[in-house]
Amino acid sequence: MNWTAIAAIYRFEMARFFRTLLQSFVSPVISTSLYFVVFGAAIGSRIEEVEGVSYGAFIVPGLIMLSVITQAISNASFGIYFPKFIGTIYELLSAPISFLEIVIGYVGAAATKSLFIGVVILGTAALFVDLSIAHPFAMLAFLVLTCLSFALLGFIIGIWASNFEQLQLVPLLIVTPLIFLGGSFYSISMLPPVWQTIALANPVVYLISGFRWSFYGLADVPVAVSLFAIAVFTAICLGVIWWIFRTGWRIRN
Template sequence: MNWTAIKSIYFFEMARFFRTIAQSFISPVLSTSLYFVVFGAAIGSRIQEVEGVSYAAFIVPGLIMLSVITQAISNASFGIYFPKFIGTIFELLSAPVNFLEIVIGYVGAAATKALFIGVIILATAYLFVDFQIQHPFAMIGFLVLTCISFALMGFIIGIWAGSFEQLQLVPLLIITPLVFLGGSFYSISMLPPVWQVISHFNPVVYLISGFRWSFFGQADVSIGLSLFAISAFTALCLGVIWWIFKTGWRIRQ
């Protein structure tokens, strides 16, 4: 394992993140505050509790997941797309670095950035509502797994994209709707029976449900199924990336 190459890629990506540290702080804090004002105050005043938890506290895991998923995808996709766009990807491919080391460097940096944002949002949430995390280690585990898995997905999107417009296409048209329809701001048990069945085909439901369980000890689906879903998704993304580097699809073409 070429740890020098991994560290070089990782710290280069992290340096780009810290150059815009003010934006990285202000944007998630502002957006989270607005969500709490709109959903926590306005809607929360009409929905007192959801499954025994105050509505303002209930939406905290969903807000964190919403930001973490979008940030992980955005950072990873741009991180690998930009060297492909300017042509430096060929220098990387010709260096004595294998695909796993490249993935660890880029995906590790993107996951770290997303995790950093998640922690900021969690701290911001404490300013608006009181809540307790019943299973802190499970919460950290779910958060880290989510950051890694969606950073892997973002890496795939960055390789697939042929333009900056395509870079935003999948997150805007697929990922964001799935997150909003995945129980971020409601429990799927509140839906009509038909829509409850349909919701179980949304993979994000399992992520948010497991993450919410780590906070409040209750979930829409079993914790084991949530862990299986995120593990399977991570394995699938790794398999796709392995195939991309093996065939050179969208990299050498």
């Protein structure tokens, strides 16, 4: 394993993040505050509690997942797309670096950035509501796994995209709707039985359910199923990336 190459890629990507540190941290703070003002005040005044948890506190895990998933995809997709756009990816491919080392460098940096954002949102949420984390280690594990798995998805999107419009296509039209419909701001147990069954086809439901369980011990689906869903999603992404580098699809052509 070429750790020097991994560290070089990782440091380069993180340097770009720290150059816009103020913007990177201020934006999620403002967004989280607006969500609490809109959802916490408007909807929270009508729904005081969900399964014994105040509505303001109930939506915190969903807010964190919303930002973490979108940030992981955005950072990873742009990180690998930009070298494609300016042509420096050929220097990377010709260097004595394996595809695994390239993936670790880019995906690791994207996951770290989104993890920072998640921690910032958690701290911001604590200013608005009283938070309790029933299973802190499980919460951290779910957060890290989500950052890594969706950074892998973002890496795939960055390789697939041929322009900046396509770079935003999947996150805006597919991922974001799945997050909003995945129980970010409600429990799927509040839905009619038919829609509960349909909601279970949404993979994001399992992520948010497991993450919310780590806070309040509440889950729409069993925690073991949530972990299994994350593992399967991560394995699929790794398999796709392996195939991409093996065939050179959208990289060498």
